[in-house]
Amino acid sequence: MDWPFFHGVAHRVMDIPSTPARPPVTTHFTLGPSGSTAILSTLILFPVLATARIASWCRILPGLAICLVAALNCCGTASGQATTDTARSLFYEGKYSEVLLAATAAIGESVFSSEDWIALQAEAQIATGDYASAKQTIDAGLEQFPYSVQLRWTGANVHDYNNDLTRALELKAEIGGLWTDSPWRYRNSRDLVIVGRYMLERRVDAKKVLDEFFARARDQNPSLAASWMAIGDLALEKNDFALAATNFAKAAELDRGNPDCHLGLALAYQPNLPEKAAESLNRALEINPEHIGSLLVIVERQISAEDYAGAETNIQKILKVNPERFEAWSYRAVLAHLNNDAAEEGRCRTRALKHWEHNGLVDHIIGRELSKKYRFAEGSEYQRMALLYEPGLLTAKIQLAHDLLRLGQELEGWKLAEEVFDADQYNVVANNLVELRDNLSQFATIERNGFVVRMDRVEAEVYGELVLELLEKESQQLVGKYGVQLQTPIFIEIFPRQQDFAIRTFGLPGGAGFLGVCFGRVVTMNSPAAQGASLTNWRSVLWHEFCHVVTLQKTNNRMPRWLSEGISVYEEQLADPAWGDTMTPRYREMILGGELTPVSKLSSAFLSPPSGEHLRFAYYESSLVVRFLVEQFGQAAMVALLDDLATGTPINDALRRHAAPVDFLDKKFEEYATRLANELAPAADWTKPGNPVAGVEGWQEWLDGHPDNIYGLLGLAGSQVEAGDLEAALETIGRFDSIYPETKGAETAWALKAEIHRSQNDIAAETAALERLTALDADDVAACVRLIEIHSAAGNWADVERVSDRLQGINPMLKSAHRSMALAAEQTANDPLAIRALSALVSLGPFDRADTHYRLASALFRGHQLDLAKRNVLLALAAAPRYRAAHQLLLEIVKMDEEKKKETESDSNGAALPADANRGVTR
Numbered sequence: 001m002d003w004p005f006f007h008g009v010a011h012r013v014m015d016i017p018s019t020p021a022r023p024p025v026t027t028h029f030t031l032g033p034s035g036s037t038a039i040l041s042t043l044i045l046f047p048v049l050a051t052a053r054i055a056s057w058c059r060i061l062p063g064l065a066i067c068l069v070a071a072l073n074c075c076g077t078a079s080g081q082a083t084t085d086t087a088r089s090l091f092y093e094g095k096y097s098e099v100l101l102a103a104t105a106a107i108g109e110s111v112f113s114s115e116d117w118i119a120l121q122a123e124a125q126i127a128t129g130d131y132a133s134a135k136q137t138i139d140a141g142l143e144q145f146p147y148s149v150q151l152r153w154t155g156a157n158v159h160d161y162n163n164d165l166t167r168a169l170e171l172k173a174e175i176g177g178l179w180t181d182s183p184w185r186y187r188n189s190r191d192l193v194i195v196g197r198y199m200l201e202r203r204v205d206a207k208k209v210l211d212e213f214f215a216r217a218r219d220q221n222p223s224l225a226a227s228w229m230a231i232g233d234l235a236l237e238k239n240d241f242a243l244a245a246t247n248f249a250k251a252a253e254l255d256r257g258n259p260d261c262h263l264g265l266a267l268a269y270q271p272n273l274p275e276k277a278a279e280s281l282n283r284a285l286e287i288n289p290e291h292i293g294s295l296l297v298i299v300e301r302q303i304s305a306e307d308y309a310g311a312e313t314n315i316q317k318i319l320k321v322n323p324e325r326f327e328a329w330s331y332r333a334v335l336a337h338l339n340n341d342a343a344e345e346g347r348c349r350t351r352a353l354k355h356w357e358h359n360g361l362v363d364h365i366i367g368r369e370l371s372k373k374y375r376f377a378e379g380s381e382y383q384r385m386a387l388l389y390e391p392g393l394l395t396a397k398i399q400l401a402h403d404l405l406r407l408g409q410e411l412e413g414w415k416l417a418e419e420v421f422d423a424d425q426y427n428v429v430a431n432n433l434v435e436l437r438d439n440l441s442q443f444a445t446i447e448r449n450g451f452v453v454r455m456d457r458v459e460a461e462v463y464g465e466l467v468l469e470l471l472e473k474e475s476q477q478l479v480g481k482y483g484v485q486l487q488t489p490i491f492i493e494i495f496p497r498q499q500d501f502a503i504r505t506f507g508l509p510g511g512a513g514f515l516g517v518c519f520g521r522v523v524t525m526n527s528p529a530a531q532g533a534s535l536t537n538w539r540s541v542l543w544h545e546f547c548h549v550v551t552l553q554k555t556n557n558r559m560p561r562w563l564s565e566g567i568s569v570y571e572e573q574l575a576d577p578a579w580g581d582t583m584t585p586r587y588r589e590m591i592l593g594g595e596l597t598p599v600s601k602l603s604s605a606f607l608s609p610p611s612g613e614h615l616r617f618a619y620y621e622s623s624l625v626v627r628f629l630v631e632q633f634g635q636a637a638m639v640a641l642l643d644d645l646a647t648g649t650p651i652n653d654a655l656r657r658h659a660a661p662v663d664f665l666d667k668k669f670e671e672y673a674t675r676l677a678n679e680l681a682p683a684a685d686w687t688k689p690g691n692p693v694a695g696v697e698g699w700q701e702w703l704d705g706h707p708d709n710i711y712g713l714l715g716l717a718g719s720q721v722e723a724g725d726l727e728a729a730l731e732t733i734g735r736f737d738s739i740y741p742e743t744k745g746a747e748t749a750w751a752l753k754a755e756i757h758r759s760q761n762d763i764a765a766e767t768a769a770l771e772r773l774t775a776l777d778a779d780d781v782a783a784c785v786r787l788i789e790i791h792s793a794a795g796n797w798a799d800v801e802r803v804s805d806r807l808q809g810i811n812p813m814l815k816s817a818h819r820s821m822a823l824a825a826e827q828t829a830n831d832p833l834a835i836r837a838l839s840a841l842v843s844l845g846p847f848d849r850a851d852t853h854y855r856l857a858s859a860l861f862r863g864h865q866l867d868l869a870k871r872n873v874l875l876a877l878a879a880a881p882r883y884r885a886a887h888q889l890l891l892e893i894v895k896m897d898e899e900k901k902k903e904t905e906s907d908s909n910g911a912a913l914p915a916d917a918n919r920g921v922t923r
Contacts, residue, residue, distance in 0.1 A: 083102060083106060084106075084114075084116070084117075086102065087099050087102040087103060087106075087120060088120075088257075089257055090102070091120065091123070091124065091127075092257045092258050092259060092287055092288060093257075093287060093288050094127075094288040094289070094290045094291065094321065096124045096127050096128050096321075097128075099120065099121075099124040100121060100124045100125070103117050103118075103120050103121035103124065104121065107121065115141060115144075115145045115148050115150060115151055116150070118137060118138070118140075118141035118144070118145070118151060119141070119150055119151055119154050121137050122134045122137040122138050122141070122151075122154055122155070122158060123154060125137060126157065126158060126161065127292075127321065127322060128321065128322055129322040129323050129324035129325065131158065131161040131162050131324065131355055132162065134158045134161070135155075135158050135159065135162045135164075137158075138151055138154060138155035138158050138159075139155075141155075142155065147178060147182075147185060149175045149178060149179075149186060149191050149194045149195060149198075150190065150191070150194055152171040152172070152174055152175050152178075153171075153172075153175065153194045153197070153198065155168075155171045156168045156169075156171040156172045159171065160356050160359070161324075161355045161356055162355065163355060163356060163357055163358075165358055172198060172201070175194070175195060175198045176198065176199075176202065179195050179198075188220075188221075189217035189218075189220050189221035189224045189226075189227055190217075190224070190226065192213045192214075192216055192217035192220070192227075193213065193214065193217050193224075193226045193227050193230050195213060196209045196212075196213025196214050196217070196230060197230060199213065200234070203423070203424060206234060206238070206426050209234070210231065210234060213230075214227055214230045214231045214234065215227075215231070217230070218231065223254055224254075225250075225251040225254040225255035225258065225261065226251075228247045228248070228250045228251035228254065229247070229248065229251045229260070229261065229264060231243070231247040232244045232245075232247035232248040232251065232264050232268065233264070235247060235268070236264070236267060236268060237426075238426065238428065239428050239508065241268050241269075241271050241272060244264070244267070244268035245265060245268035245269055248261055248262075248264040248265040248268050249265055251264070252265055252280075257287060258287075259283075259284035259285070259287040259288045259291045259293070259294065260284075260293060262280045262281070262283040262284040262287070263280070263281065263284045263291070263293050263294050263297070265277075265280040266278070266280035266281040266284065266294075266297075267297075271510070274608060281294055281297065281298075290317055290318075290320070290321050292318050292321060292322065292325065295314050295317055295318050296318070296327055296328075296331075298314055299311045299314045299315055299318075299328075299331050300331070300369070301607065301608075302314065303331065303334060303335070303338075303369055303372075304372055304607055305601075305603055305604035305606075305607040306560055306561070306603040306604065307601070307604060308335055308338065308339075311331065311335060312332075312335060315328045315331055315332055315335075324354065324355055326352040326353070326355070326356060326359060326361070326362055327352075327361075327365060329348050329349070329351045329352035329362075330348070330349070330352045330361075330362050330365040330366050331365070331369070332344075332348040332351075333345045333346075333348035333349045333352065333366050334365075334366050334369040334370065336348055337366070337370060337378070338373065338650075339650060340647075340648030340649065340650070349362060349363075349366065358389045358390065359389065359390075360386040360387065360389040360390030360393040360396055361386070361393070362386075363382045363383070363385040363386035363389070363396070364382070364383060364386040364393060364395055364396040364399065366382045367379040367380065367381070367382025367383045367385075367386065367396070367399065367400075367403075368382075368383075368399055370382065371399065371402070371403050371406075373557070373558075374519065374520065374552060374557040375556075375557050375558065376403040376404075376406045376407050376519065376520065376557065377403075377407060377557075379399070379403050380400055380403035380404060380407065383396045383397070383399050383400035383403060384400065387400070392423075394420050394423060394424055394427065397416055397419065397420050398416070398417065398420045398427065398429055398430055398507075400413075400416055401413050401414075401416035401417040401420065401430075401433065402507060404416065405417075405433075405504075405522070406519035406520070406522050407519070407520070407521065407522070408489070408491055408521045408522055414433070414437050417430050417433040417434055417437070418430075418434055418437075421433075421434045428508065429507040429508060432503040432507060432508065432509075433503065433507065435503075436500055436503045436504055439500055440454065440493070440504075442457070443455060443456060443457065443460075443493075444456070444457040444460035444461075444464065446460060446464045446465075446467075446468065447489070448468050448472075449468075449472055449475075450486065450488030450489055450490060451468060451471050451472075451488075451489065451490055451492060452489045452490070452491050452492070453467050453468060453471075453492045453493075453494070454491070454492070454493045454494070455467070455493075455494045455527070456494075456495075456496045456527070456529075458843055458844075459494065459496060459527055459529070459812075459813065461839070461840065461843035462812055462813060462818075462840040462843050462844060463808065463812035463813075463840065465836065466808065466812065467492065467494070467542065470539055470542055470543065471490075471492065471542070471546060474542075474543055474546050474547070474575075475546070477575075478546075478547060478550045478571065479550060481635070482550050482551065482554050482639055482642065483554075483639055483643075484550055484553055484554040486549070486550070486553055487521060487553055488521075489521075490521055490522075490523070490546075490549055491521060491522045491523065492523045492525075492542075493522070493523065493524045493525070494525055494526075494527045495524065495525070495526055495527060495530055496527045496529040496530055497529075497530055498512065498526055498530040498531075501514075501524055501525070501526050501530060502514075504524050505517045505524045513612060513615070514526075515531070515536055515541045516541045516542070516544065516545040517545070518545045518546075518548035518549055518552065519552075520549065520552045520553060520557050521549070521553070523542075523545045523546065523548075523549065525538075525541055525542065525545060526541075527813075528810070528811045528812065528813060529813055535779055535781065535810050535811055536779055537578075537579065537778040537779050537809050537810050538809065538810075538812070539576075539579075539809040540572055540575075540576065540579035540580065540778060540809075543571070543572055543575055543576075543579065544568040544569065544571075544572050544580075545568070547567060547568040547571045547572075548564060548568055551563075551564055551567050551568070551642060552564065554642045554643075554646060555642050555645040555646045556646045558645045558646060558648060559642070559645050559651070560602075560603050560651050561602075561603040561606050562599075562602035562603045562605070562606070562618075562622040562625065563622070563625075563626070563651070565606070565618075565619050565622045565623075566619075566622030566623045566624075566625050566626040567623075567626050567638075568623075569581060569619050569620065569622065569623035569626075570623040570626040570627055570630075572623075573623065576778065577775070578774070578775060578776060578777060578778035579778050580623065581616065581619060581620040581623065581744070582620075582744045583676055583677065583680050583744070584744050585680070585686070585710065586613070587617060587620055587677070588677040588680050588686070589686070590617055591673050591674060591676075591677040592674065592677050592678070595614075595617070596621065596670060596673055596674075597618070597621060598666040598669075598670070599625055599662060599665050599666050599669050600652070600662045600663070600665075600666055602618070602621065602622060602625065605617075605618035605621070606618050621673070624669075624672075624673055624676070625669055626638070628668075628669050628672045628673075629641075629659055632659070632668075633658065633659045637658040637659060638658075640657075640658045641654045641655065641657075641658040641659070644657060644658070681710065681739055681740040681741075683708060683739050684708055684709070684710045684739045684740055685706045685707070685708045685709040685710070685712075686709075686710065686711075687706055687709060687711075688711055689702055689711065689712070689715075693712075693715060694719070695719055696716065696719045696720055696723050696725070698719075699712055699715045699716035699719055700716060702715075703716060708735075708739050710736060710739060710740050713732055713733075713735055713736040713739070714736060714748060714749060714752075716732050717729045717732040717733050717736065717749070717752055718752065720732060721752060721755070721756060726756050726759065726760060729752070729756055730753065730756055733749050733752060733753050733756075736749050737749065744776055744777075746776065747773060747776050747777045747780075750769050750770075750772050750773040750776065751769075751773055751780075751783070753765075753769040754766050754769035754770045754773060754783070754786075757769060758786075763790060766786075766790070767787065767790050767791075770783050770786060770787050770790075771787070774787065774803070774806060778806070778809070778810070779810055780810075781807065781810050781811060781814070784803050784804075784806055784807040784810065785807065785816060787799075787803045788800055788803050788804055788807065788816070788820045791803065792820060792823065792824075795827075797823075797824040797827040797828050798824075798828070800820055800821075800823065800824040801821060801824040801825065801828070801830075801833070803820075804817050804818075804820045804821040804824060805821065807820075808821070812840075813844065815841060815844050815846065815847075818837045818838075818840045818841045818844065819837075819841060819846075821833065821837040822834050822837035822838045822841060822855065825837055826855070826859070831859045831862050831863050832863070834855070834856075834859040835856065835859045835860060835863065838852060838855055838856035838859065839856060842856060842872075849875075849876075849879045850876045850877075850879035850880035850883055850886070851876075852876075853872045853873065853875040853876035853879065854872075854873065854876040854883065854885060854886045854889065856872045857869045857870075857871075857872035857873035857876060857886070857889055857893075858889060860872060861889065861892065861893055861896075864896075866893055866896060866897050866900070869889075869893050870890070870893050870894075870897070873886050873889050873890045873893060874890070877890070
């Protein structure tokens with residue numbers, strides 16, 4: 001349910017007034033109609049977009065002037081140029097004291113010092129938290145260079161850090177005025193990049209900025225890294241990761257020693273190429289081990305992985321460089337909140353706002369991180385505080401929209417999303433949400449007992465009632481078991497399009513590996529129609545997600561990822577052994593191969609798994625930990641542990657109180673998991689062939705040395721089937737079954753056995769094999785279809801009904817599932833079930849519409865639902881006007897309807913009235 005990508009720090013989007021407090025120049029514009037390009041919010045699934053702005057801060061504020069020094073120091077001597085290059089390299093490496101010495105010396109050497117040196121000096125002072133000195137440097141520099149947009153851009157940030165918002169706004173507004181009055185003065189590539197970034201903050205049309213500023217600067221001076229980086233930033237904001245990667249790669253090629261280039265490249269690679277992203281991030285830290293932008297990314301990832309000690313270590317590294325860095329103090333406030341230390345949380349927040357008291361990013365960062373922990377109520381309150389400081393901070397507003405939608409507060413959530421879209425037509429998240437809201441308005445809504453289910457209209461007609469029944473059944477089982485009072489209504493949204501599911505869940509398309517997500521009161525999931533060819537039983541998914549509803553509400557959304565997922569998978573297995581995961585040969589191999597994650601670090605296994613297989617193993621291992629805890633300490637201890645989490649008790653403290661210290665649990669759980677792995681087919685030889693083996697002779701030769709090898713037995717059976725020696729294959733499968741009996745991982749053997757028996761026309765043996773197969777695999781459509789065919793032919797209608805129900809759990813939109821269910825219901829005179837199955841078949845559009853409507857009308861007639869019966873028999877006659885049985889049924893319906901009317905009239909006219917019943921009645 002969570003997302004293993006880098007999580008970045010959102011960049012501040014300032015809503016600059018049209019008229020600054022004291023403009024030194026005019027502030028009108030000639031660029032064209034105003035657009036908007038606010039930065040995207042950081043979400044639970046796609047937060048990397050906001051991370052792009054870390055690099056932007058590091059480049060625009062502490063690094064922009066530096067990356068341009070060499071290209072613009074045209075008037076310097078050869079020795080001066082070398083000094084500038086050296087200072088720039090020192091800045092990249094984080095040697096700010098040496099940079100300050102070099103800058104001070106260079107500025108003091110001449111009355112007419114370079115503005116690049118002045119900007120460099122100010123940026124080094126900002127990087128170390130000496131904001132007062134940076135202000136003096138900028139103010140003095142502007143006196144010497146009154147037309148510099150570079151110093152104004154840097155100076156705006158400096159004045160923000162000196163609690164002088166008015167002057168910061170003025171400096172940015174002056175950039176617009178200078179550009180308007182004297183655009184010829186700022187045609188060089190460096191200034192075009194700065195003015196372009198300023199225009200983006202003014203929400204000028206992004207395409208115009210790209211074409212008229214960034215691309216122009218790039219084409220004018222292709223060797224200037226800053227222009228490539230500006231395009232990369234813009235591409236990241238618009239989710240064009242390929243374009244971003246291309247531009248950051250070029251910037252890194254031009255300015256190899258700049259860690260910001262490599263950080264930008266890491267952010268561009270992360271959604272699709274995480275390994276290359278890690279390489280780029282490592283490269284940035286190789287250049288500067290204390291590179292603040294990269295460390296902030298790592299801190300956020302560590303908080304997501306619940307590695308709070310590691311996050312604190314990196315926060316200390318950041319504060320060693322800059323004791324005033326507000327993001328570091330914001331993250332410390334998050335850690336304090338997660339540790340249930342309200343006093344420390346308040347102190348860290350106050351510290352973060354010390355130099356920039358109206359900085360909305362502080363509360364935005366804290367709230368965003370809490371929302372990633374599913375603490376949407378607390379997160380939303382922080383976003384509201386951020387918007388009090390900065391009403392135009394769109395990152396906070398779109399995050400608040402997401403939080404409210406996940407809390408079920410839809411009216412305000414949708415309204416905020418629309419406001420963001422109106423303010424920024426290029427905001428992809430807001431645009432997606434507005435479009436999704438329109439799509440959701442077309443859904444059907446069915447409500448009962450505190451559940452609100454939204455589905456595609458046809459799907460609701462087909463299996464909406466099945467959804468409600470499953471939710472009610474699970475609620476009865478789990479609410480009492482975990483002792484929770486659910487906050488209702490609970491919203492279940494089932495999407496027939498994966499893209500709509502992803503947008504509702506993450507804000508952006510993607511997340512193809514997710515089947516469902518729970519936020520506490522809101523569950524989103526893919527319907528079978530959105531899953532493609534590979535189907536997962538929707539009942540198991542819904543059971544899993546509703547279990548999250550129970551445990552998240554039980555703990556006020558204060559539980560670690562591993563425990564939340566572990567309980568849900570554990571409860572899946574209890575509900576149906578074919579659901580969830582159990583020990584398999586591959587899981588056995590991973591456990592015994594040293595890939596087991598300690599309990600104390602288990603949440604990290606969900607963050608950046610090497611493969612989908614490792615992610616599935618994280619779910620399984622989490623369920624195994626829950627099973628271990630329940631077996632060792634009891635269900636009551638588990639409930640008490642969840643109660644402690646609800647009060648804010650850290651997980652390790654709760655485990656110590658109700659189970660054991662976490663280091664002890666790490667050891668004991670490893671022993672427990674290892675024992676279970678060794679107990680899986682203990683008589684089997686688990687050696688894998690070192691070289692490829694093929695054919696009957698090859699596998700027989702391998703088995704001569706490994707007679708009980710499960711891989712050899714399966715390989716031999718498959719080769720024997722290919723060779724046509726079916727009896728020998730059955731004997732081999734029998735040996736396999738005796739070594740590795742009915743358990744998950746053996747599905748291949750039973751599928752093969754069923755195939756053999758079918759070819760031999762041994763229906764009884766085939767049926768037995770298929771029954772064992774479906775008991776192991778809840779997602780096998782073909783096995784269910786064949787079993788229905790066999791049981792129907794034999795007249796085993798109870799079995800037909802049972803297997804049809806299982807098939808509906810895999811794909812309820814499959815007509816054959818409802819057709820067979822209807823037939824079984826009719827044969828057993830179960831009219832309510834027949835009505836449901838035939839109604840679903842009608843909604844799906846049956847091949848023989850006349851017959852289906854006639855059968856539905858017959859069942860409704862027997863149930864005395866005459867109006868619906870009449871409607872369906874007329875539909876049958878519309879499809880087949882000469883359908884004699886339908887004509888006869890219509891006559892019977894009309895006759896019964898008339899008789900009922902006569903009975904009603906007779907009862908009304910002949911009923912004795914009380915003595916005083918006619919008083920006051922006029923006839």
